[in-house]
Amino acid sequence: xxxxxxxxxxxxxxxxxxxxxxxxxxxxxxxxxxxxxxxxxxxxxxxxxxxxxxxxxxxxxxxxxxxxxxxxxxxxxxxxxxxxxxxxxxxxxxxxxxxxxxxxxxxxxxxxxxxxxxxxxxxxxxxxxxxxxxxxxxxxxxxxxxxxxxxxxxxxxxxxxxxxxxxxxxxxxxxxxxxxxxxxxxxxxxxxxxxxxxxxxxxxxxxxxxxxxxxxxxxxxxxxxxxxxxxxxxxxxxxxxxxxxxxxxxxxxxxxxxxxxxxxxxxxxxxxxxxxxxxxxxxxxxxxxxxxxxxxxxxxxxxxxxxxxxxxxxxxxxxxxxxxxxxxxxxxxxxxxxxxxxxxxxxxxxxxxxxxxxxxxxxxxxxxxxxxxxxxxxxxxxxxxxxxxxxxxxxxxxxxxxxxxxxxxxxxxxxxxxx
Amino acid sequence: xxxxxxxxxxxxxxxxxxxxxxxxxxxxxxxxxxxxxxxxxxxxxxxxxxxxxxxxxxxxxxxxxxxxxxxxxxxxxxxxxxxxxxxxxxxxxxxxxxxxxxxxxxxxxxxxxxxxxxxxxxxxxxxxxxxxxxxxxxxxxxxxxxxxxxxxxxxxxx
Numbered sequence: 279x280x281x282x283x284x285x286x287x288x289x290x291x292x293x294x295x296x297x298x299x300x301x302x303x304x305x306x307x308x309x310x311x312x313x314x315x316x317x318x319x320x321x322x323x324x325x326x327x328x329x330x331x332x333x334x335x336x337x338x339x340x341x342x343x344x345x346x347x348x349x350x351x352x353x354x355x356x357x358x359x360x361x362x363x364x365x366x367x368x369x370x371x372x373x374x375x376x377x378x379x380x381x382x383x384x385x386x387x388x389x390x391x392x393x394x395x396x397x398x399x400x401x402x403x404x405x406x407x408x409x410x411x412x413x414x415x416x417x418x419x420x421x422x423x424x425x426x427x428x429x430x431x432x433x434x435x436x437x438x439x440x441x442x443x444x445x446x447x448x449x450x451x452x453x454x455x456x457x458x459x460x461x462x463x464x465x466x467x468x469x470x471x472x473x474x475x476x477x478x479x480x481x482x483x484x485x486x487x488x489x490x491x492x493x494x495x496x497x498x499x500x501x502x503x504x505x506x507x508x509x510x511x512x513x514x515x516x517x518x519x520x521x522x523x524x525x526x527x528x529x530x531x532x533x534x535x536x537x538x539x540x541x542x543x544x545x546x547x548x549x550x551x552x553x554x555x556x557x558x559x560x561x562x563x564x565x566x567x568x569x570x571x572x573x574x575x576x577x578x579x580x581x582x583x584x585x586x587x588x589x590x591x592x593x594x595x596x597x598x599x600x601x602x603x604x605x606x607x608x609x610x611x612x613x614x615x616x617x618x619x620x621x622x623x624x625x626x627x628x629x630x631x632x633x634x635x636x637x638x639x640x641x642x643x644x645x646x647x648x649x650x651x652x653x654x655x656x657x658x659x660x661x662x663x664x665x666x667x668x669x670x671x672x673x674x675x676x677x678x679x680x681x682x683x684x685x686x687x688x689x690x691x692x693x694x695x696x697x
Numbered sequence: 698x699x700x701x702x703x704x705x706x707x708x709x710x711x712x713x714x715x716x717x718x719x720x721x722x723x724x725x726x727x728x729x730x731x732x733x734x735x736x737x738x739x740x741x742x743x744x745x746x747x748x749x750x751x752x753x754x755x756x757x758x759x760x761x762x763x764x765x766x767x768x769x770x771x772x773x774x775x776x777x778x779x780x781x782x783x784x785x786x787x788x789x790x791x792x793x794x795x796x797x798x799x800x801x802x803x804x805x806x807x808x809x810x811x812x813x814x815x816x817x818x819x820x821x822x823x824x825x826x827x828x829x830x831x832x833x834x835x836x837x838x839x840x841x842x843x844x845x846x847x848x849x850x851x852x853x854x855x
Binding site for chain 2: 337338341343345346381382384505508509510511522524529530620621622623625632634636638640654655657659663664667668696697
């Protein structure tokens with residue numbers, strides 16, 4: 279039976295006149311997991327050729343219910359969740375959370391404890407910046423820089439490991455104190471590591487700062503003016519790269535930062551290169567802080583006096599009945615640290631910027647004294663959340679290849695971003 | 698306790714807007730009426746230089762009434778001043794005006810509060826979930842969210 283339909287010819291099979299084949303724009307999904315982006319994130323882009331004309335950033339692939347978990351655990355148990363927010367600077371997360379609870383309790387560490395916290399924070403900060411700059415350089419082809427910087431990070435992680443026994447999940451703080459005093463010879467090793475870090479920074483500076491490929495990929499790319507950066511809530515090296523000298527350590531001093539001599543480096547334009555230069559300068563400042571801390575650290579106790587907050591020494595727990603009772607009283611559910619009703623917001627300067635904890639203590643139906651042994655609500659204000667929210671603004675109207683250095687320079691940390 | 702300058706300035710234009718204020722633990726806090734939140738935040742931004750919205754979150758005080766509190770943390774970057782503004786919302790249909798037109802970062806922060814607490818922000822153009830997927834049922838940071846509940850499976854079923 280002869281069919282009546284005519285067979286398609288070349289002209290009818292490819293309908294070149296239809297508008298969908300003529301449109302200039304293309305939608306392209308980058309991510310959720312993409313080799314050019316260290317983190318799980320999806321960027322939907324609308325392209326015209328290679329130019330990004332519109333983009334939408336989607337997060338939430340790592341959401342692991344940090345805030346909900348904190349409501350279920352006691353004040354000290356929640357510290358372990360703060361480790362998981364940022365694996366390169368976990369100690370800053372621990373310390374920030376503990377200091378927020380301490381603000382609610384109204385206690386302060388003795389000077390030696392504060393110096394140890396400052397040292398750990400700065401060690402973590404250098405590690406954070408080394409990872410960020412190294413990864414950005416690697417994504418632009420500078421693999422040597424990555425290896426050198428990871429070598430430096432390794433020295434820093436060895437210091438952290440020597441202090442608390444872990445490299446990335448540190449749990450290097452407790453409410454009202456520090457878990458351990460410094461091991462023998464640790465401070466000398468700190469000075470040795472600072473020397474090595476300086477050498478690495480010098481080498482990487484030679485490899486990157488005058489490298490034509492690196493400069494041309496970074497300069498005038500991803501420009502964020504200062505007023506927009508503030509409106510987007512940017513903090514840390516990204517805001518300072520835009521020329522705003524806001525640093526929590528200087529403007530709202532905590533620990534011993536106001537007793538030390540250091541500077542806040544700022545950039546001018548707010549492009550990727552400025553963010554890179556600010557990070558490099560900040561590592562040098564952190565080295566200075568570590569050296570001063572090592573020189574000035576006093577002796578004495580590392581924990582606050584209050585027995586209702588800090589666990590007793592192990593020799594007391596195992597050696598006398600008061601110590602044993604004290605220990606159990608703090609560990610048992612429904613007893614523990616009694617935090618009065620109230621709410622505080624406490625910011626510290628994390629590797630990426632202002633890391634704030636908003637902590638609410640509110641008595642539940644089981645509470646008899648108006649205090650609670652666990653948080654009613656713990657809100658973490660992660661520094662990279664505003665940076666990733668503002669990412670669309672600094673990748674629109676740039677080439678698709680510019681996503682790589684721009685994304686590297688905002689330093690997204692999945693654990694902190696999605697919590 | 699004496700009033701903050703911000704409080705006095707708000708009272709001049711919005712006499713009934715500030716319900717309470719306190720300075721506990723060194724954090725200055727204003728509790729304001731929910732209907733005038735946009736005007737108050739605009740005033741604080743333009744007259745007092747609170748140019749950064751550091752954080753926007755909510756707290757569920759179930760079973761207390763009013764149940765929800767929306768908390769704004771404002772920062773004056775040059776003047777190094779912080780201020781917390783709180784708004785209390787009732788349990789049934791919690792909603793408040795959006796401040797996206799004042800701070801672009803509120804876009805994501807409000808979406809997160811909607812996602813986690815189910816508080817609607819009126820005037821927000823893209824009120825969809827941020828951290829969880831669209832098919833997720835309920836709002837997990839509410840105190841009465843069933844923690845052991847299974848969520849519907851999505852995606853290819855074969």
